[in-house]
Amino acid sequence: MSIVYERAKSLTPVDFTYCPGCGHGIATNLVAKVIDELGIQNDTISVSSVGCGGMNPMFFDTDTIIPMHGRAPATATGIKRIHPDKIVWTYQGDGDLASIGTAEIVHAAHRGEKITTVFINNTTYGMTGGQMAPTTLVGQKTTTSPYGRDESHCGKPIRMSELLATIEGAKFIARVAIDTPAHIRQAQKMIKRAFECQMKGLGFAMVEVLSTCPTNWGMTPTESMKWQTEHMIPYYPLGIYKDFE
Amino acid sequence: MARVLFKGNEVIAEAALRAGVDAFFGYPITPQNEVPEYLAREMPKRGGVFLQTESELAGINMVLGASAAGARVMTSSSGPGLCLMLEAISSMALTRLPAVIVDVVRSGPGMGDLAPAQEDWKLSGNGAYKIPILLPGNVQELANMVFEAFDIADQYSTPVLVLADGMLGQMMEPVDFDKLPERRKNLPDKPWRMASVGEKGYRTMMTLTYGRPLTEFTDRFENETMPKIIANETRYEAYGLEDADVVVAAYGTSARMAKAAIKEIKTDLKFGFIRPMTAWPFPKEPFEKIGPNCKAVFCPEINTIGQMIDDVRIAVAGRMPVYHIGNTAAGPMNTANIIDALRAYVEGVAK
Numbered sequence A: 001m002s003i004v005y006e007r008a009k010s011l012t013p014v015d016f017t018y019c020p021g022c023g024h025g026i027a028t029n030l031v032a033k034v035i036d037e038l039g040i041q042n043d044t045i046s047v048s049s050v051g052c053g054g055m056n057p058m059f060f061d062t063d064t065i066i067p068m069h070g071r072a073p074a075t076a077t078g079i080k081r082i083h084p085d086k087i088v089w090t091y092q093g094d095g096d097l098a099s100i101g102t103a104e105i106v107h108a109a110h111r112g113e114k115i116t117t118v119f120i121n122n123t124t125y126g127m128t129g130g131q132m133a134p135t136t137l138v139g140q141k142t143t144t145s146p147y148g149r150d151e152s153h154c155g156k157p158i159r160m161s162e163l164l165a166t167i168e169g170a171k172f173i174a175r176v177a178i179d180t181p182a183h184i185r186q187a188q189k190m191i192k193r194a195f196e197c198q199m200k201g202l203g204f205a206m207v208e209v210l211s212t213c214p215t216n217w218g219m220t221p222t223e224s225m226k227w228q229t230e231h232m233i234p235y236y237p238l239g240i241y242k243d244f245e
Numbered sequence B: 001m002a003r004v005l006f007k008g009n010e011v012i013a014e015a016a017l018r019a020g021v022d023a024f025f026g027y028p029i030t031p032q033n034e035v036p037e038y039l040a041r042e043m044p045k046r047g048g049v050f051l052q053t054e055s056e057l058a059g060i061n062m063v064l065g066a067s068a069a070g071a072r073v074m075t076s077s078s079g080p081g082l083c084l085m086l087e088a089i090s091s092m093a094l095t096r097l098p099a100v101i102v103d104v105v106r107s108g109p110g111m112g113d114l115a116p117a118q119e120d121w122k123l124s125g126n127g128a129y130k131i132p133i134l135l136p137g138n139v140q141e142l143a144n145m146v147f148e149a150f151d152i153a154d155q156y157s158t159p160v161l162v163l164a165d166g167m168l169g170q171m172m173e174p175v176d177f178d179k180l181p182e183r184r185k186n187l188p189d190k191p192w193r194m195a196s197v198g199e200k201g202y203r204t205m206m207t208l209t210y211g212r213p214l215t216e217f218t219d220r221f222e223n224e225t226m227p228k229i230i231a232n233e234t235r236y237e238a239y240g241l242e243d244a245d246v247v248v249a250a251y252g253t254s255a256r257m258a259k260a261a262i263k264e265i266k267t268d269l270k271f272g273f274i275r276p277m278t279a280w281p282f283p284k285e286p287f288e289k290i291g292p293n294c295k296a297v298f299c300p301e302i303n304t305i306g307q308m309i310d311d312v313r314i315a316v317a318g319r320m321p322v323y324h325i326g327n328t329a330a331g332p333m334n335t336a337n338i339i340d341a342l343r344a345y346v347e348g349v350a351k
């Protein structure tokens, strides 16, 4: 009998504490597989964030740290500058990266900081109970946009991949989804490439993962995957926005 | 090395280099700009990381990261920048991450103005925590305290704040770098540092308090670390307390002014003098030594409503009145203001 699936070695034996069916589970697993594939577990320092992703230091069997809300790229910068030969990466939600931490992510890219960011876009603040995020779609109802996000009141959702791709120091930027097995396989490839960008010492790399928050969206996991396909991907086009040779 | 004429801010930078600072992260703000400017010149030559950050917020979080990575690390700023740093400082106090933060104080509140000031005494931020705060009184002491701050930070695994009033940062005075304190011995290892993976075969998880109750951390701080810091690191200079009629208590630049004022004022009354050299731990002991003749304590501070004075009142515990001397409409407090206030008191007693 051959092994067709096993738990990534870069994961601890701890069960994920994300809600059942949450996109964070898939994304966390993909990163762990990439760390295994690249054989960098013993050289990796994981910087999580404040949000549901902040739980992942319990899951990654690497050195891990939870930084202040939004400041993961700064904390990662501090670590990377002290240990330039280690692989330093951040795992951030959209409230964390696209709202409170926009300055830090923009300037990490601007300096060409040799770190990798995995950005989980689930269009809401999961941890605090489903408030509106800068990534919330127009018309989408959240606890703080109870009538649906109104463009005239708070604009249209921000597209971070497109924005960061305009910055010289960003060397790899891609947006992926996890709504289908094919997309999940593609997501793993892109995450791998984002780590390779760092390993080659090229500069800043980010993968935006379109994710789901079934709990706060009030959907089943299956419904939420469908919602991602039908509503998120049209507004957030998948693809590579910046690449290296 | 002989005595050399040095500007306070550059002394901060040079002392940090001599203390073996590995990395500096900071954002421009007057009146401390010579600190990053000096380090930007010297760090590349002497081997270390210098990075100008996009904000103080980012800067202190880089400090947090570099400290977690095991480095000796520092930032410097002034009031408005310090405010932006408080969340991370409070968090570093909780996770026990060492770092040195230098505040070359300017006057507030808000953006205030660039005049030197003695404010920011009550370093705040959320949560119940304390970190050592050092109060240099002249440029040599500024060198010594910045140098020693790195050892204090490592010894107790804590952020340390050096409060240098803007006057100290901007003035030039002779300093002798041979007179720096000795490096402390037996500083603890940093087994928790990030990147021990591979080297030592175990992993670090720095997660604030995840998985463990917050009270476990706060209890250890209160019952183990705090008493040690209070016992070992409380510092002050004092004289003439036992038979003093009046005591003047001041720190930093205003302590120099106060000394001059006491000398100048002609009176039969005896003056005692206390100069706290640490804001936390605050030196209560000299205040307890004030003799029974003392009728009043004066606290000259370069600010409007007094900050140190609250700690003095607690230390004096109601034994005598405590008066503030501070800025006037004409400008920041100076020696003449102190003399005026003391003379008015002396003449009032004589009547």
Ligand SMILES: Cc1ncc(C[n+]2csc(CCOP(=O)(O)OP(=O)(O)O)c2C)c(N)n1
Residues within 6 Å of the ligand: A050, A051, A052, A053, A069, A092, A093, A094, A095, A096, A097, A120, A122, A124, A125, A126, A127, A128, A133
């Ligand atoms: C300075 C600060 N402000 C607010 C919070 C509260 N907070 C905790 S998690 C969170 C939202 C995180 O949402 P997101 O980044 O989208 O991640 P998700 O939980 O959706 O994965 C907020 C606002 C905080 N911890 N710190």
Ligand code: SF4
Residues within 6 Å of the ligand: A017, A018, A019, A021, A022, A023, A024, A052, A122, A126, A127, A212, A213, A214, A215, A216
């Ligand atoms: S609240 Fe949402 S984002 Fe957070 S774990 Fe649950 S489903 Fe996932």
